[in-house]
Amino acid sequence: MEEKMVTVEIPASLYAKIEGIIKDTGFKSVSSYVTYVLREVLAEDEEEQEVFSKEDEERVKERLRSLGYLD
Amino acid sequence: MIKPHGGRLVNRISHEERLREEAREMPRRDLTLDEARDLANIGHGVFSPLEGYMCREDFEVVLEEGRLANDLPWTIPIVIDADRDEIARVLEGDTLALFYEGRPLGILDVEEIFSYEKKRYAEKVFKTTSEEHPGVARIYAKKDHLLGGRITLLEDPPTNFPRYKLWPKETRVLFRERGWRTVVGFQTRNAPHIGHEYVQKTALTFVDGLFINPLIGKKKRGDFKDEVIIKTYEVLFEHYYPKDSATMAVLETEMRYAGPREAIFHAIIRKNFGCTHFIVGRDHAGVGNFYGPFEAQEIFDYYPDLGIVPMFFKSFFHCAKCGGVVNDKICPHGPEHHINFSGTKIREMLLRGERPPETMMRPEVAEAILSFDHPFVE
Numbered sequence A: 001m002e003e004k005m006v007t008v009e010i011p012a013s014l015y016a017k018i019e020g021i022i023k024d025t026g027f028k029s030v031s032s033y034v035t036y037v038l039r040e041v042l043a044e045d046e047e048e049q050e051v052f053s054k055e056d057e058e059r060v061k062e063r064l065r066s067l068g069y070l071d
Numbered sequence B: 001m002i003k004p005h006g007g008r009l010v011n012r013i014s015h016e017e018r019l020r021e022e023a024r025e026m027p028r029r030d031l032t033l034d035e036a037r038d039l040a041n042i043g044h045g046v047f048s049p050l051e052g053y054m055c056r057e058d059f060e061v062v063l064e065e066g067r068l069a070n071d072l073p074w075t076i077p078i079v080i081d082a083d084r085d086e087i088a089r090v091l092e093g094d095t096l097a098l099f100y101e102g103r104p105l106g107i108l109d110v111e112e113i114f115s116y117e118k119k120r121y122a123e124k125v126f127k128t129t130s131e132e133h134p135g136v137a138r139i140y141a142k143k144d145h146l147l148g149g150r151i152t153l154l155e156d157p158p159t160n161f162p163r164y165k166l167w168p169k170e171t172r173v174l175f176r177e178r179g180w181r182t183v184v185g186f187q188t189r190n191a192p193h194i195g196h197e198y199v200q201k202t203a204l205t206f207v208d209g210l211f212i213n214p215l216i217g218k219k220k221r222g223d224f225k226d227e228v229i230i231k232t233y234e235v236l237f238e239h240y241y242p243k244d245s246a247t248m249a250v251l252e253t254e255m256r257y258a259g260p261r262e263a264i265f266h267a268i269i270r271k272n273f274g275c276t277h278f279i280v281g282r283d284h285a286g287v288g289n290f291y292g293p294f295e296a297q298e299i300f301d302y303y304p305d306l307g308i309v310p311m312f313f314k315s316f317f318h319c320a321k322c323g324g325v326v327n328d329k330i331c332p333h334g335p336e337h338h339i340n341f342s343g344t345k346i347r348e349m350l351l352r353g354e355r356p357p358e359t360m361m362r363p364e365v366a367e368a369i370l371s372f373d374h375p376f377v378e
Ligand SMILES: [Zn+2]
Pocket: B319, B320, B321, B322, B323, B326, B331, B332, B333, B337
Protein backbone atom coordinates (compact mmCIF):
# COMPACT_ATOMS: atom_id res chain seq x y z
CA MET A 1 0.00 0.00 0.00
CA GLU A 2 3.00 2.23 0.48
CA GLU A 3 3.46 4.68 -2.38
CA LYS A 4 6.59 6.47 -3.42
CA MET A 5 6.15 10.22 -3.14
CA VAL A 6 7.58 12.99 -5.32
CA THR A 7 7.65 16.77 -4.92
CA VAL A 8 5.72 19.31 -6.98
CA GLU A 9 5.80 23.06 -6.55
CA ILE A 10 2.89 25.39 -5.90
CA PRO A 11 2.85 29.12 -5.10
CA ALA A 12 3.50 29.91 -1.44
CA SER A 13 0.33 32.02 -1.25
CA LEU A 14 -1.77 29.08 -2.44
CA TYR A 15 -0.04 26.87 0.10
CA ALA A 16 -0.94 29.29 2.88
CA LYS A 17 -4.52 29.49 1.69
CA ILE A 18 -4.86 25.69 1.72
CA GLU A 19 -3.38 25.56 5.20
CA GLY A 20 -6.28 27.73 6.28
CA ILE A 21 -8.83 25.59 4.47
CA ILE A 22 -7.74 22.29 6.01
CA LYS A 23 -7.61 23.53 9.57
CA ASP A 24 -10.11 21.44 11.61
CA THR A 25 -10.62 18.88 8.85
CA GLY A 26 -9.32 15.33 8.50
CA PHE A 27 -6.54 16.42 6.17
CA LYS A 28 -3.16 16.00 7.82
CA SER A 29 -1.24 18.25 5.47
CA VAL A 30 -1.46 20.52 2.47
CA SER A 31 0.01 17.65 0.45
CA SER A 32 -2.80 15.30 1.37
CA TYR A 33 -5.39 17.93 0.45
CA VAL A 34 -3.72 18.64 -2.89
CA THR A 35 -3.53 14.91 -3.58
CA TYR A 36 -7.23 14.56 -2.87
CA VAL A 37 -8.19 17.47 -5.13
CA LEU A 38 -6.04 16.20 -7.97
CA ARG A 39 -7.45 12.70 -7.67
CA GLU A 40 -10.95 14.12 -7.86
CA VAL A 41 -10.19 16.21 -10.93
CA LEU A 42 -8.45 13.35 -12.71
CA ALA A 43 -11.20 10.87 -11.88
CA GLU A 44 -13.67 13.03 -13.79
CA ASP A 45 -11.67 12.68 -16.97
CA GLU A 46 -10.72 9.07 -16.68
CA GLU A 47 -12.41 6.54 -18.89
CA GLU A 48 -14.59 4.06 -17.09
CA GLN A 49 -12.10 1.24 -16.82
CA GLU A 50 -13.63 -2.18 -16.60
CA VAL A 51 -11.67 -4.79 -14.72
CA PHE A 52 -13.12 -7.64 -16.70
CA SER A 53 -13.60 -8.89 -20.22
CA LYS A 54 -16.78 -9.22 -22.30
CA GLU A 55 -17.05 -12.94 -21.52
CA ASP A 56 -16.57 -12.19 -17.87
CA GLU A 57 -19.34 -9.63 -17.96
CA GLU A 58 -21.66 -12.03 -19.78
CA ARG A 59 -21.01 -14.59 -17.04
CA VAL A 60 -21.89 -12.01 -14.39
CA LYS A 61 -25.12 -11.14 -16.19
CA GLU A 62 -25.99 -14.81 -16.54
CA ARG A 63 -25.54 -15.30 -12.80
CA LEU A 64 -27.63 -12.20 -12.05
CA ARG A 65 -30.38 -13.56 -14.30
CA SER A 66 -30.27 -17.01 -12.74
CA LEU A 67 -30.65 -15.46 -9.29
CA GLY A 68 -33.56 -13.33 -10.44
CA TYR A 69 -31.78 -9.99 -10.19
CA LEU A 70 -32.13 -9.33 -13.92
CA ASP A 71 -34.84 -10.36 -16.37
CA MET B 1 -20.61 4.48 -12.23
CA ILE B 2 -18.97 5.57 -8.99
CA LYS B 3 -15.36 4.50 -8.65
CA PRO B 4 -14.35 1.98 -6.00
CA HIS B 5 -12.47 3.35 -3.00
CA GLY B 6 -8.94 4.11 -4.16
CA GLY B 7 -10.02 4.12 -7.81
CA ARG B 8 -9.81 0.45 -8.74
CA LEU B 9 -11.75 -2.64 -7.75
CA VAL B 10 -9.32 -5.08 -6.20
CA ASN B 11 -9.32 -8.60 -7.59
CA ARG B 12 -6.97 -11.01 -5.81
CA ILE B 13 -8.52 -14.24 -7.04
CA SER B 14 -6.74 -17.17 -8.61
CA HIS B 15 -8.25 -20.48 -9.63
CA GLU B 16 -4.94 -22.07 -10.53
CA GLU B 17 -4.87 -25.67 -9.43
CA ARG B 18 -1.09 -25.39 -9.01
CA LEU B 19 -1.47 -22.80 -6.24
CA ARG B 20 -3.99 -24.95 -4.44
CA GLU B 21 -1.53 -27.83 -4.43
CA GLU B 22 1.34 -25.61 -3.33
CA ALA B 23 -0.80 -24.26 -0.51
CA ARG B 24 -1.08 -27.74 0.93
CA GLU B 25 2.71 -27.84 1.30
CA MET B 26 2.99 -24.45 3.03
CA PRO B 27 2.85 -23.66 6.73
CA ARG B 28 -0.79 -23.07 7.46
CA ARG B 29 -3.11 -21.11 9.66
CA ASP B 30 -6.68 -22.20 10.16
CA LEU B 31 -9.35 -19.53 9.82
CA THR B 32 -12.62 -19.06 11.63
CA LEU B 33 -15.67 -18.57 9.41
CA ASP B 34 -15.58 -14.81 10.00
CA GLU B 35 -11.89 -14.69 9.08
CA ALA B 36 -12.55 -16.76 5.97
CA ARG B 37 -15.32 -14.36 4.97
CA ASP B 38 -13.03 -11.37 5.31
CA LEU B 39 -10.35 -13.13 3.29
CA ALA B 40 -12.94 -13.46 0.51
CA ASN B 41 -13.96 -9.83 1.01
CA ILE B 42 -10.40 -8.75 0.35
CA GLY B 43 -10.08 -11.04 -2.66
CA HIS B 44 -13.28 -9.80 -4.28
CA GLY B 45 -12.60 -6.12 -3.64
CA VAL B 46 -15.25 -5.52 -0.99
CA PHE B 47 -12.43 -3.91 0.99
CA SER B 48 -10.80 -2.12 -1.98
CA PRO B 49 -8.13 -0.74 -2.04
CA LEU B 50 -6.82 -3.33 0.47
CA GLU B 51 -5.05 -6.19 -1.26
CA GLY B 52 -4.31 -8.07 1.89
CA TYR B 53 -3.90 -7.70 5.62
CA MET B 54 -2.50 -4.43 6.85
CA CYS B 55 1.18 -4.03 7.50
CA ARG B 56 2.37 -2.00 10.44
CA GLU B 57 2.40 1.39 8.74
CA ASP B 58 -1.17 1.18 7.49
CA PHE B 59 -2.27 -0.30 10.81
CA GLU B 60 -0.66 2.54 12.77
CA VAL B 61 -2.00 5.32 10.56
CA VAL B 62 -5.48 3.77 10.64
CA LEU B 63 -5.39 3.81 14.44
CA GLU B 64 -4.01 7.32 14.72
CA GLU B 65 -5.62 9.11 11.78
CA GLY B 66 -8.45 6.94 10.53
CA ARG B 67 -6.68 6.82 7.17
CA LEU B 68 -4.37 4.52 5.26
CA ALA B 69 -0.72 5.49 4.94
CA ASN B 70 -1.52 6.93 1.47
CA ASP B 71 -4.18 9.20 3.08
CA LEU B 72 -7.28 7.40 1.86
CA PRO B 73 -10.01 7.27 4.48
CA TRP B 74 -10.02 3.94 6.34
CA THR B 75 -11.13 3.39 9.91
CA ILE B 76 -11.14 -0.30 10.82
CA PRO B 77 -7.95 -2.41 10.91
CA ILE B 78 -8.14 -5.43 8.63
CA VAL B 79 -5.59 -7.72 10.20
CA ILE B 80 -4.83 -11.34 10.88
CA ASP B 81 -3.34 -12.44 14.17
CA ALA B 82 -0.85 -15.16 14.99
CA ASP B 83 0.63 -16.64 18.14
CA ARG B 84 4.23 -17.47 19.00
CA ASP B 85 4.00 -21.00 17.59
CA GLU B 86 2.51 -19.81 14.34
CA ILE B 87 5.11 -17.11 13.77
CA ALA B 88 7.86 -19.57 14.64
CA ARG B 89 7.01 -21.33 11.39
CA VAL B 90 7.05 -18.32 9.05
CA LEU B 91 9.49 -15.54 8.26
CA GLU B 92 8.86 -12.27 6.50
CA GLY B 93 8.94 -13.13 2.80
CA ASP B 94 7.38 -16.57 3.30
CA THR B 95 3.97 -17.68 2.19
CA LEU B 96 1.32 -18.93 4.57
CA ALA B 97 -1.67 -21.01 3.53
CA LEU B 98 -5.02 -19.96 4.96
CA PHE B 99 -7.29 -22.94 5.57
CA TYR B 100 -10.93 -23.24 6.38
CA GLU B 101 -12.46 -26.61 7.25
CA GLY B 102 -9.56 -28.51 5.73
CA ARG B 103 -9.51 -26.58 2.45
CA PRO B 104 -6.93 -24.01 1.38
CA LEU B 105 -8.93 -20.84 0.72
CA GLY B 106 -6.05 -18.46 0.33
CA ILE B 107 -2.38 -17.70 0.45
CA LEU B 108 -0.79 -14.86 2.40
CA ASP B 109 2.52 -13.40 1.25
CA VAL B 110 3.89 -12.56 4.67
CA GLU B 111 5.42 -9.15 4.26
CA GLU B 112 5.66 -8.15 7.88
CA ILE B 113 5.22 -9.72 11.31
CA PHE B 114 4.62 -7.23 14.08
CA SER B 115 3.33 -6.88 17.59
CA TYR B 116 0.68 -4.39 18.69
CA GLU B 117 -0.88 -2.94 21.80
CA LYS B 118 -4.38 -4.20 22.27
CA LYS B 119 -5.40 -1.43 24.64
CA ARG B 120 -4.44 1.26 22.17
CA TYR B 121 -6.13 -0.63 19.33
CA ALA B 122 -9.32 -0.72 21.43
CA GLU B 123 -9.07 2.89 22.55
CA LYS B 124 -8.52 4.24 19.04
CA VAL B 125 -11.05 2.14 17.17
CA PHE B 126 -13.74 1.66 19.81
CA LYS B 127 -13.09 4.74 21.97
CA THR B 128 -13.10 2.52 25.03
CA THR B 129 -10.92 -0.13 26.63
CA SER B 130 -13.84 -1.74 28.43
CA GLU B 131 -14.20 -5.48 28.05
CA GLU B 132 -17.93 -4.96 28.26
CA HIS B 133 -17.73 -3.76 24.68
CA PRO B 134 -18.14 -6.82 22.41
CA GLY B 135 -15.73 -5.46 19.80
CA VAL B 136 -13.08 -4.72 22.41
CA ALA B 137 -13.51 -8.15 23.98
CA ARG B 138 -12.73 -9.70 20.60
CA ILE B 139 -9.56 -7.62 20.27
CA TYR B 140 -8.41 -8.73 23.73
CA ALA B 141 -9.01 -12.34 22.71
CA LYS B 142 -6.73 -11.99 19.69
CA LYS B 143 -3.24 -13.46 19.54
CA ASP B 144 -0.24 -11.21 20.20
CA HIS B 145 1.16 -10.72 16.70
CA LEU B 146 -0.19 -9.54 13.37
CA LEU B 147 0.78 -10.68 9.90
CA GLY B 148 0.68 -8.15 7.08
CA GLY B 149 0.81 -8.77 3.36
CA ARG B 150 -1.06 -9.38 0.13
CA ILE B 151 -3.39 -12.33 -0.19
CA THR B 152 -4.49 -14.53 -3.04
CA LEU B 153 -7.98 -15.96 -2.77
CA LEU B 154 -8.22 -19.53 -4.07
CA GLU B 155 -11.77 -20.37 -3.12
CA ASP B 156 -14.78 -18.70 -1.49
CA PRO B 157 -15.92 -19.88 1.93
CA PRO B 158 -19.39 -21.43 2.07
CA THR B 159 -22.40 -19.15 2.40
CA ASN B 160 -25.82 -19.82 3.88
CA PHE B 161 -27.36 -17.35 1.46
CA PRO B 162 -26.22 -18.25 -2.07
CA ARG B 163 -29.39 -16.68 -3.47
CA TYR B 164 -28.33 -13.27 -2.13
CA LYS B 165 -24.56 -13.53 -2.38
CA LEU B 166 -23.25 -10.84 -4.72
CA TRP B 167 -19.75 -9.38 -5.01
CA PRO B 168 -19.03 -5.74 -5.95
CA LYS B 169 -18.23 -6.72 -9.50
CA GLU B 170 -21.73 -8.17 -9.75
CA THR B 171 -23.64 -5.38 -8.01
CA ARG B 172 -21.89 -2.88 -10.27
CA VAL B 173 -23.15 -4.69 -13.35
CA LEU B 174 -26.56 -5.02 -11.74
CA PHE B 175 -26.90 -1.31 -10.97
CA ARG B 176 -25.75 -0.38 -14.45
CA GLU B 177 -28.10 -2.84 -16.15
CA ARG B 178 -30.98 -1.54 -14.08
CA GLY B 179 -30.09 1.96 -15.21
CA TRP B 180 -29.47 3.21 -11.68
CA ARG B 181 -27.10 6.15 -11.76
CA THR B 182 -27.58 6.86 -8.08
CA VAL B 183 -27.99 4.10 -5.51
CA VAL B 184 -28.41 4.40 -1.77
CA GLY B 185 -27.03 1.62 0.40
CA PHE B 186 -28.65 0.52 3.63
CA GLN B 187 -26.72 -1.42 6.23
CA THR B 188 -28.80 -3.57 8.55
CA ARG B 189 -28.58 -6.20 11.25
CA ASN B 190 -32.26 -5.97 12.13
CA ALA B 191 -35.60 -7.25 11.05
CA PRO B 192 -37.27 -4.14 9.63
CA HIS B 193 -39.87 -2.16 11.54
CA ILE B 194 -41.88 0.70 10.08
CA GLY B 195 -39.18 3.22 11.03
CA HIS B 196 -36.57 1.41 8.93
CA GLU B 197 -38.95 1.22 6.01
CA TYR B 198 -39.61 4.96 6.08
CA VAL B 199 -35.93 5.80 6.29
CA GLN B 200 -35.22 3.64 3.26
CA LYS B 201 -38.15 4.90 1.23
CA THR B 202 -37.45 8.52 2.06
CA ALA B 203 -33.88 8.07 0.83
CA LEU B 204 -35.07 6.19 -2.26
CA THR B 205 -37.32 9.09 -3.15
CA PHE B 206 -34.23 11.05 -4.15
CA VAL B 207 -32.15 8.39 -5.92
CA ASP B 208 -32.65 5.73 -8.60
CA GLY B 209 -32.13 2.60 -6.55
CA LEU B 210 -32.16 1.20 -3.03
CA PHE B 211 -29.65 -1.46 -2.08
CA ILE B 212 -30.52 -3.29 1.13
CA ASN B 213 -27.34 -4.95 2.32
CA PRO B 214 -27.90 -6.99 5.49
CA LEU B 215 -24.76 -7.85 7.39
CA ILE B 216 -24.35 -11.57 7.89
CA GLY B 217 -21.76 -12.67 10.40
CA LYS B 218 -20.86 -12.91 14.04
CA LYS B 219 -23.16 -10.74 16.13
CA LYS B 220 -23.99 -10.50 19.78
CA ARG B 221 -26.59 -12.10 21.99
CA GLY B 222 -30.03 -10.64 21.45
CA ASP B 223 -29.44 -9.61 17.82
CA PHE B 224 -31.75 -11.03 15.18
CA LYS B 225 -30.48 -14.24 13.60
CA ASP B 226 -29.28 -13.91 10.02
CA GLU B 227 -32.02 -16.08 8.56
CA VAL B 228 -34.67 -13.98 10.31
CA ILE B 229 -33.30 -10.77 8.82
CA ILE B 230 -33.33 -12.22 5.32
CA LYS B 231 -36.78 -13.76 5.65
CA THR B 232 -38.32 -10.53 6.95
CA TYR B 233 -36.85 -8.45 4.15
CA GLU B 234 -38.12 -10.99 1.65
CA VAL B 235 -41.68 -10.48 2.83
CA LEU B 236 -41.23 -6.73 3.03
CA PHE B 237 -39.99 -6.68 -0.59
CA GLU B 238 -42.84 -8.89 -1.69
CA HIS B 239 -45.56 -6.74 -0.19
CA TYR B 240 -44.24 -3.21 0.13
CA TYR B 241 -41.24 -2.47 -2.11
CA PRO B 242 -41.11 -1.38 -5.75
CA LYS B 243 -39.47 -4.13 -7.81
CA ASP B 244 -37.82 -1.73 -10.25
CA SER B 245 -35.96 0.34 -7.73
CA ALA B 246 -35.06 -1.84 -4.76
CA THR B 247 -32.89 -4.90 -4.36
CA MET B 248 -31.06 -6.87 -1.68
CA ALA B 249 -27.80 -8.79 -1.31
CA VAL B 250 -25.86 -9.91 1.72
CA LEU B 251 -22.58 -8.63 3.11
CA GLU B 252 -20.76 -11.33 5.04
CA THR B 253 -18.51 -9.82 7.66
CA GLU B 254 -18.67 -9.58 11.42
CA MET B 255 -20.13 -6.62 13.27
CA ARG B 256 -17.40 -4.74 15.08
CA TYR B 257 -19.78 -2.42 16.99
CA ALA B 258 -17.27 0.39 16.49
CA GLY B 259 -20.00 3.01 16.08
CA PRO B 260 -18.66 6.08 14.22
CA ARG B 261 -15.58 4.38 12.81
CA GLU B 262 -17.65 1.46 11.62
CA ALA B 263 -20.10 3.82 9.93
CA ILE B 264 -17.25 5.09 7.75
CA PHE B 265 -16.12 1.51 7.11
CA HIS B 266 -19.66 0.51 6.15
CA ALA B 267 -19.91 3.48 3.80
CA ILE B 268 -16.63 2.58 2.06
CA ILE B 269 -17.80 -1.00 1.55
CA ARG B 270 -21.04 0.22 -0.06
CA LYS B 271 -19.07 2.58 -2.28
CA ASN B 272 -17.19 -0.48 -3.49
CA PHE B 273 -20.49 -2.20 -4.22
CA GLY B 274 -21.35 0.79 -6.42
CA CYS B 275 -23.55 2.86 -4.12
CA THR B 276 -23.39 6.63 -4.46
CA HIS B 277 -25.22 7.29 -1.19
CA PHE B 278 -25.27 5.65 2.20
CA ILE B 279 -27.86 5.88 4.97
CA VAL B 280 -26.61 6.66 8.45
CA GLY B 281 -29.24 6.59 11.14
CA ARG B 282 -29.22 6.92 14.88
CA ASP B 283 -26.38 5.13 16.71
CA HIS B 284 -25.13 3.37 13.58
CA ALA B 285 -23.14 0.23 14.47
CA GLY B 286 -23.29 1.25 18.11
CA VAL B 287 -23.70 -0.92 21.17
CA GLY B 288 -24.96 -0.13 24.67
CA ASN B 289 -24.20 3.47 25.60
CA PHE B 290 -20.68 3.55 24.21
CA TYR B 291 -21.45 6.17 21.55
CA GLY B 292 -23.58 9.27 21.39
CA PRO B 293 -26.72 8.84 19.26
CA PHE B 294 -25.34 10.93 16.36
CA GLU B 295 -21.59 10.45 16.69
CA ALA B 296 -21.69 8.12 13.70
CA GLN B 297 -23.07 11.01 11.63
CA GLU B 298 -20.71 13.66 12.96
CA ILE B 299 -17.60 11.68 12.02
CA PHE B 300 -18.44 12.17 8.32
CA ASP B 301 -17.40 15.84 8.69
CA TYR B 302 -13.89 14.57 9.09
CA TYR B 303 -13.98 12.81 5.70
CA PRO B 304 -14.92 15.26 2.93
CA ASP B 305 -12.91 13.01 0.61
CA LEU B 306 -14.88 9.83 1.34
CA GLY B 307 -16.40 9.70 -2.14
CA ILE B 308 -19.85 8.47 -1.11
CA VAL B 309 -22.61 10.77 0.10
CA PRO B 310 -23.99 10.05 3.56
CA MET B 311 -27.72 10.55 4.09
CA PHE B 312 -28.42 11.30 7.72
CA PHE B 313 -31.63 10.49 9.49
CA LYS B 314 -32.45 11.27 13.08
CA SER B 315 -35.69 9.51 13.82
CA PHE B 316 -38.98 8.53 12.34
CA PHE B 317 -42.03 8.07 14.53
CA HIS B 318 -45.77 7.89 14.36
CA CYS B 319 -47.40 11.24 15.21
CA ALA B 320 -51.06 11.22 16.19
CA LYS B 321 -51.44 14.90 15.33
CA CYS B 322 -49.79 14.62 11.93
CA GLY B 323 -51.75 11.43 11.42
CA GLY B 324 -48.96 9.25 10.11
CA VAL B 325 -45.29 8.39 10.07
CA VAL B 326 -43.15 11.52 10.13
CA ASN B 327 -39.69 12.56 11.26
CA ASP B 328 -38.14 15.14 13.53
CA LYS B 329 -37.58 17.58 10.67
CA ILE B 330 -41.16 17.78 9.52
CA CYS B 331 -43.27 17.31 12.64
CA PRO B 332 -43.81 20.30 14.95
CA HIS B 333 -45.66 18.36 17.67
CA GLY B 334 -44.45 17.36 21.11
CA PRO B 335 -43.36 13.88 22.16
CA GLU B 336 -46.74 13.31 23.88
CA HIS B 337 -48.21 12.83 20.41
CA HIS B 338 -45.51 10.44 19.22
CA ILE B 339 -45.16 6.69 19.20
CA ASN B 340 -41.51 5.76 18.70
CA PHE B 341 -40.39 2.69 16.86
CA SER B 342 -38.49 1.16 19.70
CA GLY B 343 -36.43 -1.83 18.62
CA THR B 344 -36.15 -2.84 22.26
CA LYS B 345 -39.89 -2.72 22.84
CA ILE B 346 -40.58 -4.66 19.65
CA ARG B 347 -38.02 -7.26 20.68
CA GLU B 348 -39.64 -7.67 24.10
CA MET B 349 -43.03 -8.21 22.53
CA LEU B 350 -41.66 -10.74 20.08
CA LEU B 351 -39.86 -12.60 22.88
CA ARG B 352 -43.20 -12.95 24.62
CA GLY B 353 -44.59 -14.32 21.36
CA GLU B 354 -46.74 -11.21 20.88
CA ARG B 355 -47.29 -9.52 17.57
CA PRO B 356 -46.23 -5.85 17.57
CA PRO B 357 -48.98 -3.41 16.48
CA GLU B 358 -49.23 -2.56 12.79
CA THR B 359 -48.16 1.00 13.52
CA MET B 360 -44.76 -0.41 14.51
CA MET B 361 -44.24 -3.39 12.27
CA ARG B 362 -45.83 -4.77 9.11
CA PRO B 363 -47.99 -7.78 10.00
CA GLU B 364 -46.24 -9.93 7.38
CA VAL B 365 -42.87 -9.10 8.96
CA ALA B 366 -44.13 -9.89 12.48
CA GLU B 367 -45.60 -13.13 11.17
CA ALA B 368 -42.27 -14.08 9.57
CA ILE B 369 -40.37 -13.45 12.81
CA LEU B 370 -42.83 -15.39 14.92
CA SER B 371 -42.57 -18.34 12.52
CA PHE B 372 -39.09 -18.94 13.98
CA ASP B 373 -38.86 -20.76 17.30
CA HIS B 374 -35.79 -18.77 18.31
CA PRO B 375 -35.45 -15.58 16.24
CA PHE B 376 -32.63 -14.08 18.33
CA VAL B 377 -28.97 -14.96 18.73
CA GLU B 378 -28.57 -16.85 22.01
ZN1 LIG C 1 -46.66 15.68 14.27
